Amino acid sequence: MSDKPQARKRQPEYVRQQLLSSAARLAVEKGPASVTVSAVAEAAGVTKGGFFHHFPSKQALVEGLFDEVIRQLDHDIDQFIAVDSLDYGCFSRAYIRTVFLDSHTENSWAVLSFTLGSDTQLTRKWDSWLANRLEQHQHTDSDPQLEVARLASDGLWFSSLLHRVRTTELFPHMEQRLVAMTLTAAG
Structure with a gap:
């Protein structure tokens, strides 16, 4: 057995959908001003880098x-x-x-x-x-x-x-x- 951490399978479409769902939920529940890169990334459980991988802005x-x-x-x-x-x-x-x-x-x-x-x-x-x-x-x-x-x-x-x-x-x-x-x- 390897001591290396097991790599998580990449699921780009799932992550993209999580970002979209999180942004929609924030917009509906807290208003448009709440839809920031940081808030959406956090709500989706991804890093800002992960956010920018899927959406450049x-x-x-x-x-x-x-x-x-x-x-x-x-x-x-x-x-x-x-x-x-x-x-x-x-x-x-x-x-x-x-x-x-x-x-x-x-x-x-x-x-x-x-x-x-x-x-x-x-x-x-x-x-x-x-x-x-x-x-x-x-x-x-x-x-x-x-x-x-x-x-x-x-x-x-x-x-x-x-x-x-x-x-x-x-x-x-x-x-x-x-x-x-x-x-x-x-x-």
């Missing part, structure tokens, strides 16, 4: 958070669209349902708010993502009523971040009302 981490949230949103939206039997408004319904998801959405949308609020380049990236999704679903989701429903869900998301509207009795019924707006064309 805090800005790169913020961009990584944004990309991760968009990847998750795309996944969730596509899952909802796949089981939707009605073409008209399918993207809008999926978008709304994603806003109201309980499992991860509050954190995802809070992280999205943090990243968008910190960088106009990311705001442009969000605008581009949304424009691409709307272009992809132009034949099903171009009705102005659908845009109103999506914007209302955005407003509820933002309000929930500021005022904790999710705890009111009204919030659970809003998803049903917004989805109902997407079921028939405005007449």
Whole structure:
């Protein structure tokens, strides 16, 4: 048996995900100012050198958070669209349902708010993502009523971040009302 310490298996993707998760958790629980290189590295259980191995700067981490949230949103939206039997408004319904998801959405949308609020380049990236999704679903989701429903869900998301509207009795019924707006064309 060797006297050398056993080397830990490198798991770069796991460490990267830990850094992203730690940054998201800090942003949600303690606010955007708490997301520092030192705090994220400590929360993830890595050194600052480990942090910089995965992200050359805090800005790169913020961009990584944004990309991760968009990847998750795309996944969730596509899952909802796949089981939707009605073409008209399918993207809008999926978008709304994603806003109201309980499992991860509050954190995802809070992280999205943090990243968008910190960088106009990311705001442009969000605008581009949304424009691409709307272009992809132009034949099903171009009705102005659908845009109103999506914007209302955005407003509820933002309000929930500021005022904790999710705890009111009204919030659970809003998803049903917004989805109902997407079921028939405005007449």
